[in-house]
Amino acid sequence: MTAVEEVSFDPGPLDRDATFYVAGHRGLVGSAIWRRLEVAGFNNLVGRTSAELDLKEREAVFDFFRENKPKYVVLAAAKVGGILANSTYPVDFLSDNIRIQSNVMDAALEAGVERLLFLGSSCIYPKFAEQPIREDSLLTGHLEPTNDSYAIAKIAGILNVQAVRRQYGLPWISAMPTNLYGPNDNFSPKGSHVLPALIRRYDEAARSGASPVTNWGTGTPRREFLHSDDMADACLHLLEHYDGPDQVNVGTGSDVTIREIAETIASVVGYRGETQWDISKPDGTPQKLLDVSKLAEAGWTAKISLEEGLERTVQWYHEHVDTIRE
Numbered sequence: 515m516t517a518v519e520e521v522s523f524d525p526g527p528l529d530r531d532a533t534f535y536v537a538g539h540r541g542l543v544g545s546a547i548w549r550r551l552e553v554a555g556f557n558n559l560v561g562r563t564s565a566e567l568d569l570k571e572r573e574a575v576f577d578f579f580r581e582n583k584p585k586y587v588v589l590a591a592a593k594v595g596g597i598l599a600n601s602t603y604p605v606d607f608l609s610d611n612i613r614i615q616s617n618v619m620d621a622a623l624e625a626g627v628e629r630l631l632f633l634g635s636s637c638i639y640p641k642f643a644e645q646p647i648r649e650d651s652l653l654t655g656h657l658e659p660t661n662d663s664y665a666i667a668k669i670a671g672i673l674n675v676q677a678v679r680r681q682y683g684l685p686w687i688s689a690m691p692t693n694l695y696g697p698n699d700n701f702s703p704k705g706s707h708v709l710p711a712l713i714r715r716y717d718e719a720a721r722s723g724a725s726p727v728t729n730w731g732t733g734t735p736r737r738e739f740l741h742s743d744d745m746a747d748a749c750l751h752l753l754e755h756y757d758g759p760d761q762v763n764v765g766t767g768s769d770v771t772i773r774e775i776a777e778t779i780a781s782v783v784g785y786r787g788e789t790q791w792d793i794s795k796p797d798g799t800p801q802k803l804l805d806v807s808k809l810a811e812a813g814w815t816a817k818i819s820l821e822e823g824l825e826r827t828v829q830w831y832h833e834h835v836d837t838i839r840e
Contacts, residue, residue: 531557532558534587546743576621576624593614596707600661615670629685635668637657701838720785731798738766739775741826
C-alpha cells in the first residue's frame with residue numbers, strides 16, 4: 515500500500531451467495547442490516563446471539579471464524595448505552611468494546627475476510643468540534659467526558675481498520691452513524707439513548723395519565739437522528755460503493771433540539787401533560803451534526819423523515835412493549 519490511499523467509489527457488488535456474518539444481528543443496527551441484506555438477496559447470512567457466541571471470548575471467536583469462513587463481515591456488535599450508563603460504567607464500555615472489536619477483527623484477518631465494515635459512533639469526535647462535523651475532525655480535540663471511554667474504544671476500532679488496510683491491503687472500511695433509532699432499540703430506563711428513553715417515558719405517562727414528565731438537562735442541545743433502516747441501506751451502499759481509509763459519516767445532515775424531539779414524541783404517543791426539565795442533570799455535547807458530504811459523494815442520502823421514522827418506531831414499541839429489552 516502507498517502512504518496515501520486512493521478512494522474508490524465503485525468497488526463493485528458483493529456476492530449474494532457468499533457467507534456474510536453480521537456481528538450483533540439482534541441489536542438495533544444489526545437487525546436492520548440483516549433485514550436489508552435479506553431483501554437484497556443475500557442467502558447465506560450468519561449470526562450468533564451473545565448467548566451462543568460471547569465476542570469477548572477470544573478463542574471462541576476464532577473458532578467461529580474458522581468454522582464458518584465468512585467472506586464479508588459487518589461489525590455492529592457493541593456494548594452501548596446513554597449518558598447514565600456510560601457515566602456509571604466507563605470501564606465496562608472501554609474494556610468490553612475493545613475486546614469485541616479486537617477479537618472479531620483479528621479473527622477476520624486470520625480467516626481472510628475480504629470485506630469488513632466497522633460501525634462506530636459520532637461520539638468519536640471532539641465535544642466542541644466545528645459543526646457540521648467533518649471526518650477530519652477526528653483526534654483534534656477533547657471528547658465529551660460522559661462517554662469518553664466508549665468513544666476511545668470506537669476510535670481504536672477505526673485505527674484497527676486503517677492498520678489492516680496499510681499492513682495487509684484489505685479493503686475494510688468504517689462508518690460513523692449519528693444517533694440511531696428504530697425497531698429492536700434498547701428502551702431500558704437505565705441503558706437507553708435519548709430517543710428511545712423519551713418514547714418509553716412519554717408513552718408510560720400517556721397510558722397512566724401521569725404528569726409531569728421530567729427530562730434531563732435543559733432541552734437545548736441539538737441532535738441528529740437517523741432511522742436504523744436508513745442506516746442499514748447506507749451500510750450496504752458503502753460496502754459496494756466506497757473503498758477508502760477514512761471513516762464515513764452516516765446521517766441526515768439536519769438536526770433538532772432535544773426539546774423539539776420530546777415535543778414530537780409526546781404528540782405521537784398522545785401525551786397531553788406537562789414537561790419539566792431537570793437542569794441539574796448534564797446536557798452532554800451541545801451539538802452533534804455530521805457533515806455527510808462524503809456519503810453523498812459516494813451516492814447515498816437518507817430517505818426516512820424524522821416524523822415517519824418516529825411513527826414507525828412508536829408503532830413497533832407498542833407492538834413489542836411486553837417483550838422489549840430491559
